Amino acid sequence: MKLDTKRTVLVGFAFLSICAFWQMYDNLVPLILTNTFHLNETVSGAIMAADNVLALFLLPLFGGLSDKCTSRLGRRRPFILFGTIAAICLMLMLPLFADSYHAVPSGGKIALFICVLGLLLVAMGTYRSPAVALMPDITPKPLRSKANAIINLMGAVGGILYLLITTFLYHVKSETYVSFFPLFAIVAGIMAAALAVVMFFVNEPELVKKQQEYESKHPEDNLTRHTAQGDTLPAEVKKSLTFLLVSISLWFVGYNGVSTWFSVYAENIWGMSLGQANTCLTIATGGAILSYIPIGTVASHIGRRKTIRFGTLLLSGSFLTAFLLTIVLDGFSPVLYILFLLVGLAWASINVNSLPMVVEMCKGSEVGKFTGLYYTFSMSAQIVTPIVAGWLLRNVSYRSLFPYAAIFVFASFITMGFVRHGDNRVPAKKGLEAYDVED
Numbered sequence: 129m130k131l132d133t134k135r136t137v138l139v140g141f142a143f144l145s146i147c148a149f150w151q152m153y154d155n156l157v158p159l160i161l162t163n164t165f166h167l168n169e170t171v172s173g174a175i176m177a178a179d180n181v182l183a184l185f186l187l188p189l190f191g192g193l194s195d196k197c198t199s200r201l202g203r204r205r206p207f208i209l210f211g212t213i214a215a216i217c218l219m220l221m222l223p224l225f226a227d228s229y230h231a232v233p234s235g236g237k238i239a240l241f242i243c244v245l246g247l248l249l250v251a252m253g254t255y256r257s258p259a260v261a262l263m264p265d266i267t268p269k270p271l272r273s274k275a276n277a278i279i280n281l282m283g284a285v286g287g288i289l290y291l292l293i294t295t296f297l298y299h300v301k302s303e304t305y306v307s308f309f310p311l312f313a314i315v316a317g318i319m320a321a322a323l324a325v326v327m328f329f330v331n332e333p334e335l336v337k338k339q340q341e342y343e344s345k346h347p348e349d350n351l352t353r354h355t356a357q358g359d360t361l362p363a364e365v366k367k368s369l370t371f372l373l374v375s376i377s378l379w380f381v382g383y384n385g386v387s388t389w390f391s392v393y394a395e396n397i398w399g400m401s402l403g404q405a406n407t408c409l410t411i412a413t414g415g416a417i418l419s420y421i422p423i424g425t426v427a428s429h430i431g432r433r434k435t436i437r438f439g440t441l442l443l444s445g446s447f448l449t450a451f452l453l454t455i456v457l458d459g460f461s462p463v464l465y466i467l468f469l470l471v472g473l474a475w476a477s478i479n480v481n482s483l484p485m486v487v488e489m490c491k492g493s494e495v496g497k498f499t500g501l502y503y504t505f506s507m508s509a510q511i512v513t514p515i516v517a518g519w520l521l522r523n524v525s526y527r528s529l530f531p532y533a534a535i536f537v538f539a540s541f542i543t544m545g546f547v548r549h550g551d552n553r554v555p556a557k558k559g560l561e562a563y564d565v566e567d
Contacts, residue, residue, distance in 0.1 A: 131271045133278065138329050139266065140282030142208050142259035145322035148286035149215065149252065152315045153179070155294070156308050157222075157245070164226045164305075165238050175242065179249050183507040186253030191500030194258040202332030203496070204258040204265065211255030212323045216316045218248040223309035230305050257503060261496040264487045266335040268342055270552045272484035273432055277424030280480060284417045286322075290315060361489065368549035369489050373505045375547070376482055378540035379440060380509035382533035383475060385517035386447065389529055396526050400460045408468045415472020416479070423476045432481035433544065433551045439477025440541040444534045446471045451530035485550035 154176075161172040190207060197203040225241040260279070267275045293314055361369065387409065394405035427435040446467055453463065483502050490498040520528045 131267070131274050135330075135335070136263065136267070136275045136278045137282065138325060139263050140279045141322040141325040142255075142262060143279050143283045144286035144289075145212060145319040146252070146256055146259060146286070147283035148290050148315055148318050148322075149219070151287040151290040152311065155290075156311065160222070160226050160241075160308070164230055165241070167238075175245070177511060178246065179252075180507045180511045182249050182253055183256075184504055184511075186250065187257045187503040187507070188497065188500030190254045191257030191261060191496035191498075191503075194261065194496040195494055200333070201327075202336065204262040205327065205330070205332050207255040207258035208262075208326055209323065211251055211258075212319055214251035214254075215248060216319055218244055218251055219312055220309075220316055222248070223307060223312045227307050227309065257496055257500045260483070260503075261487075261499040262330075262332065264484070264495045264499075266332070266339050268339070269484075269488055270428065272487070273427040273435075273481050273552060274421075274424035276484050277420040277476075277480045280476075281417065281420045284413070284420075286318070289318060365489055365549050368547045369486070371543050371546040372482075372485055372489075372550060373501065375436075375440075375540040375543045376486075376502065377505045377509040378536050378543060379443070379478055380506045381513045381516075382447065382535075382537035382540070383443065384510050385513040385536070386529065386533045388514045389517050389521060393521070393526055393529050394460075397454055398457060398460050404460055408464055411465050412468040412472040412475070415469040416476040417472075419473045419476035420480055423473075423480045427481050428552060431551045432485050433547060435477050436481050436485070437541055437544050439474045440537055440544065442470060443474035443478065444537040444541065446474060447530045447534035447537065451527070451534065454527050454530065484552070485547070488550040488552070 158172055158176055161167045161175060167175075194203050194207050197206060199206045201209070221244050222241060225237055225244065229237040229241070263275050263279050264272055294311060297311060297314075390409060391405040394400040394408070423435065449467060450464075453461070453467070457463075483499070486502045487495050487498050517529060517532060520532055
């Protein structure tokens with residue numbers, strides 16, 4: 129059994145589109161809200177948090193709706209098609225409202241901007257779960273970690289494309305008003321091109337049919353045993369799913385607590401510049417990107433659960449080491465670059481394997497619903513942790529950030545120990561390896 133890499137890359141264009149958009153959204157919308165509309169940080173922060181709040185409801189909803197879709201285009205592609213088109217049309221209106229407000233300020237224009245922004249977030253929410261669910265739909269279960277690594281890599285390419293374009297277009301700081309319409313238009317073009325690839329080169333109904341034929345011939349790969357009716361999961365599988373979803377929330381609480389507040393932390397504790405702090409985060413992202421493919425291969429040999437538990441131990445250990453460096457170092461040290469490279473490796477070990485474990489526990493007709501569950505628990509954590517970690521920094525100590533993150537990530541190592549389903553089958557051991565005892 130071998131992964132069809134070309135097919136997986138083509139499917140990954142949907143995720144590339146999504147990641148290019150969110151990289152732009154997180155980068156530009158706060159600037160427009162604060163610099164153009166002159167909203168304060170509290171109001172701007174509340175608006176920026178709206179996407180995560182909406183995701184709690186939209187991702188499971190549209191994931192489940194796509195499971196029931198019977199379109200001739202397939203279950204997922206109709207959502208990808210109409211969601212992307214709606215998002216492109218709405219996003220191109222945002223810089224026009226901003227430019228118009230700069231020319232002639234008006235409260236009504238701010239209201240229109242926020243309304244269109246809300247509709248845009250809904251449009252993006254309609255197709256994220258279906259786009260991610262498309263990969264498990266057409267990929268044999270044992271190969272989903274490898275495939276998810278490629279999907280994550282495609283998403284990273286989308287983010288990097290945006291960053292490179294931004295660097296080229298806005299490499300010099302301007303003292304006058306700058307319109308972001310060209311950047312919105314280019315990202316819209318990227319999204320349209322990615323949509324064209326998925327619609328013209330990914331024949332979802334045919335690929336799903338082939339996957340169903342494969343599953344009927346290889347029932348041994350159906351690792352989850354459902355009830356005879358197939359409507360509910362067995363109690364032991366539900367238990368594993370519950371602990372896995374709790375684990376997902378716990379490691380997102382730890383990781384996103386650091387990624388949200390690290391720049392502020394580094395400035396106050398180590399006296400680092402914004403550039404030095406962002407370099408650490410960029411190295412972590414780069415480490416994850418370089419690790420995606422190797423980690424997918426490793427997981428196919430030792431199992432997803434073991435790979436995730438390794439990642440949680442490495443991540444919590446890295447955060448604990450960062451706390452110790454807080455005590456030892458008076459300022460910036462290159463050691464931090466090595467540490468954040470390990471953070472990237474650890475995060476890749478977790479991120480590549482967690483979604484495949486979730487969808488491993490469902491029937492093929494429920495992949496969208498379970499993908500939505502994954503995002504519900506991860507998004508919930510991303511809503512809560514900036515607030516909780518920020519409160520700790522303000523009311524306890526800035527030095528509490530890394531212990532806070534280490535504790536939650538280590539807690540996920542413990543809860544993952546109770547997950548007994550959703551793993552992939554690993555190759556049979558040979559020779560003396562056959563006498564190794566599983567944990």
